[in-house]
Amino acid sequence: MNDQSLELEDELYEHLRVDVPKGQELLRIDKFLMHFVPNTTRNKIQQAANNGDIYVNDVPVKSNYKVKPFDVVRVLLPHPPFExxxxxxxxxxxxxxxxxxxxxxxxxxxxxxxxxxxxxxxxxxxxxxxxxxxxxxxxxxxxxxxxxxxxxxxxxxxxxxxxxxxxxxxxxxxxKTSEREYVAMVWGNVKEDEGTIEGNIARHVKDRMQMAVFADPNIGKPAVTHYKVLERFGYVTLVSCILETGRTHQIRVHMKHIGHTLFNDERYGGNLILKGTTFAKYKQFVENCFKITPRQALHAKTLGFTHPVTGEMMRFDTELPDDMKLLIEKWRTYATARADESEEE
Missing domain, CATH: 3.30.2350.10 (Pseudouridine synthase)
Structure with missing residues (x-):
C-alpha cells in the first residue's frame, strides 16, 4: 500500500506527556525531561527538540526552553512508542x-x-x-x-x-479511481463558483501539528482538491470538495491556502471569527454556532469504488450529521435576515 491511501508516515505519536506541577522552578527542558525519559541521554533529548519533536502547550520548543508551572510537555515522534x-x-x-x-x-x-x-x-x-x-x-x-x-x-x-x-x-x-466527496463550511465568501486547488502538502516547518502547502515541488507530496460552491451565506460558504489525492488534512490545508479556513477548525485557526462584523450580537451568534458544531465543519458525504469481487461500481451517500444541518440552518436564517435588513434600508 502506498502513500495515496493512509499517509501513515505523516503521523506523530505521543511518547510522553508531563503536566508540570505547580511548584516547579524554571528549568531547561532538556534537563527537565532527563527525569522522565528512561534510558536516554541529554544529547538525544536535545536532538529531539532540534527536530521539532518536543512540544510545550502544543507549540514546538528548543532544548533551551525553560519549563514553568502548569506547562504541558509532550514528546511526539514519527514512530509508535510501543508495538x-x-x-x-x-x-x-x-x-x-x-x-x-x-x-x-x-x-x-x-x-x-x-x-x-x-x-x-x-x-x-x-x-x-x-x-x-x-x-x-x-x-x-x-x-x-x-x-x-x-x-x-x-x-x-x-x-x-x-x-x-x-x-x-x-x-x-x-x-485515483475511487470517488470521495466532502461537504464543508468555510470562512469567507468563495467568489468562484468552482475551482481546483493544487499544491504540495507537507508538515508545517514551525508547527508539526499542522500541515502546509509548499510551492517547491521537491517538498511534500502533490495534492489536488476540486471544490464547488453549494450555498453562500455572506461571511461563510458551504462547499463541496472532491479529492484526487488523499493527503493528511488535505481539504483543511488547501481551503486555508486559498483564504477559506474551515469553520471552527481549531488546528488551523477556524475557531476564531475570521470574517464578519465587530457587533456584539454577531460575535454571540458565531460563538453559538461554534457550540452547535464543536469541530471543523467537514463531512465525508459520498464514497465510490469498484467492488473487488463483482467489479460493480458502488456509490454510497450519507445525510449531513445533525450538528452540520443545524449550523447550516442557522447561517441560512442569519443571511436571510441580513438581506431583508438591506432591502429595508
Missing part, C-alpha cells in the same frame, strides 16, 4: 453496507480511526477488532483500514474484510 496491541472494545458501529469482502461505515465526529497521538483506546480499530474476526492487516498492521478521516471529521469509510479486498481497494485509492 501496537489492539484491544477489542464494544463500540457501536454505524454500518451502511456489508458483504463478505468489505463494509462501509459512517463514522461519527469524535471517533479516532486508529491508535496514535495519545489515543490508544476507544478508536474505530478497537471497535473493528471487537465486531469482526481476522480482518486483513494493512502495511502498518492495522486491521481493515484502507483509508482514514480525521477524528473530528464525520462520514464514510470503506473497510476491507479480506486480503484480496484490501489490495484491490488500496490500488483504487492509489490510482
Amino acid at each position: 501496537n496491541r489492539i484491544d477489542p472494545e464494544n463500540i457501536p458501529l454505524d454500518i451502511v453496507y456489508e458483504d463478505d469482502s468489505l463494509l462501509v461505515i459512517n463514522k461519527p465526529a469524535g471517533l479516532v480511526v486508529h491508535p496514535g497521538h495519545g489515543n490508544y483506546t476507544g478508536t474505530l480499530v478497537n471497535a473493528l477488532a471487537y465486531h469482526f474476526q481476522n480482518l486483513p492487516l494493512n502495511s502498518s498492521e492495522r486491521p481493515g483500514l484502507v483509508h482514514r478521516i480525521d477524528k473530528n471529521t464525520s462520514g464514510l469509510l470503506v473497510i476491507a474484510k479480506t486480503d484480496a479486498a484490501m489490495a484491490h481497494l488500496a490500488r483504487q485509492f492509489e490510482f
